[in-house]
Amino acid sequence: DAGCERPTNARARVRTAPLRYEILLPMGSYFGTLWSDKVAAVCFLEWGIIHVAAMALICSNSFRGKLTQMYKGLYEKYFTDHKDAHGEYDALEGKWPKHAECVLSQHGLNLGWIGVWSMVVPFYVASGEPYAWMMALVPYMADWGYWICLDLKELVNAPAQAQTYIVSTGFMCAAHSIIVKNPGMFSEQKQMAMYGVPALLFGAGIVQKAASFLFGGSSSERTKVD
Template identity: 25%
Template sequence: MKNLQALFRIAAILWIIWGIVHIFAGIMTDYFILNKNITAAISGIADKVDSESLIRDYPSAAGAIIGQHGFNLLWIGLVTFICAFYVWKGNKSAIFLAAITGGLADLGYFLFMDLGGFTNFVPGTIMTIVSSMAIVISFYALFKRESV
C-alpha cells in the first residue's frame, strides 16, 4: 500500500509541475494579447516558427481566439493544479478530472502543434510527456488499489 501512496504522490507532483507551467503560459499568452502583441503570443506557443515570419497585422478576431486559448491554458492549469492535491491522497474523482482536463489539452497540443511541426521539444513536448506519465502512474495506482 505504501508503494501505491508513493505512486499517487509522484503523479501529484507531475500534475503540480504541469499545472504551474500551464497557468504561467496562460497568463503570458493573455498578457501579450491584452497588450496587442499577437505576434509574441503566437511565437510563445509556436516556438519553432521564426518570429520574423509572424510579424503582420492580425485581425482583432485572431487576437481574441488566441486570448481564449490563453484563458483555457490558465483554467486547465488551475484545475489540474488543484486536482494534484487530491491525487496525492489517491482521490479517484481528482485522478479522472486531472486526466480528462490535462490529458485532453495535451492531446490537442500533440496533434496540432507537435505533429504539425510548430514547436520545439522544450517545454511543450516535455509537458505532454509529464501529463502522460501522471495519467499512467495515477491510473496504475488507482486500479491496483481497487483490485486489492
Template identity: 25%
Template sequence: MKNLSTLLKISTMLWIIWGLVHILAGIMTMKGILTDDITSSIAGIADAVDPNTLQLAYPDASGAIIGQHGFNLFWIGIVTFICAFYIWKGNKHAIFLAAITGGLADLGYFLFLDLGGFVKFLPGTVMTIFSSLAIMTSFYVYFKNRKPNISQ
C-alpha cells in the same frame, strides 16, 4: 501498497509542475493579447517558428481566439494543480478530472503543434510527457486498487 502510494506522489508532483507551467503559459498568452501583441503570444506557443514570419496584421478576432486559448491554458492549469493535491490522497475523482482536462489539452497540443513541427522539445513536449506519465501512474494505482465487481 507503499509502491502504489509512491506512484500517486509521483503523479502529484508531475501534475503540480504541469499545472504551474500551464497557469504561467495562460497568463503570458493573455498578456500578449491584452497588450495588443498577438505576435508574442503566438511565438510563445509556437516557439519553433521564426518570429519574423509571424509579423502580420492579425484581425482582432485572431487575438480574441488566442486570448481564449490563453484563458483555457490558465483554467486547465488551475484545475490540474488543485487535483494534484487530491491525487496525493488517491481521490479517484481527481485522478480522472486531471486526466480529462490536462490529458485532452495535451492531446490537442500533441496533434496540432508537436506533430505539426511548430514547437521545440522544451517546455511543451516535456509537459506532454509529464501529463502522460501522471495519467499512467495514477491510472495504474486506481485500477490496481479497484476491487472486481463479482455478482452471481
C-alpha cells in the same frame, strides 16, 4: 419525540451529515504515500505550472493586440528553424484583422484554469478518491489538442513537447494509485482501460518523434513534400 429521532442507518447518516470542505478538496498529503502518488503529483504540478505560465504569455500579448510577439513566444522552434518566418510575422504587426486576438485570449484563459485544475488533481489521487481518474483525464485530453496542433508540426521547443510525456506519465501513475487504493472496485477490463488510455498519448508521442528522426521535418512538411 419521534419527530426528532435521528436516523440510525449509515446511508441516512451520510445524507444528513453537513457538507465538509474536505469533500470538495481533500486536505491530506499532496504527495501521498505510494511512489505513484509522488510521481503523479510532480507531473501534474509541473504540467499545471507550465500551463499557467502559457496563459500569462498568451494573454499578456493577446489582450494588448500583440499577436506577432505572442506567436514568436509560442513557436520558438519554428522561428529558430525558419529564419524567414520572422519577416512574415513582422509584416503583420499592427495589421492583424480586428478581433483576431479574441479567440486567442479565450484559449489563454482556458490554459490558465486547466493548469490550476492539474495542480489540484494530486490531492484527490493521494486521498484515493475513485473519481480522481476522471479529474486527471481533463489535463490529459487538453494535451491531446496541444500535441495534434503544435507538436505534430514541431512548432514548439523541447520543454513544451515534453509536456505530452509528463502528463501521460502522471495519468498512468494516478491510475495505479487509484486502483491500488480501491481494491476490488475496478474489473480487469476497467483497469486495462485506466492504464491504457494514458499510454495512448505517450505512445503517439514516441511514434511521432521516431518518424521525425527517421524521415526528418514535421508531419505537415512531409505531407507537402509527398
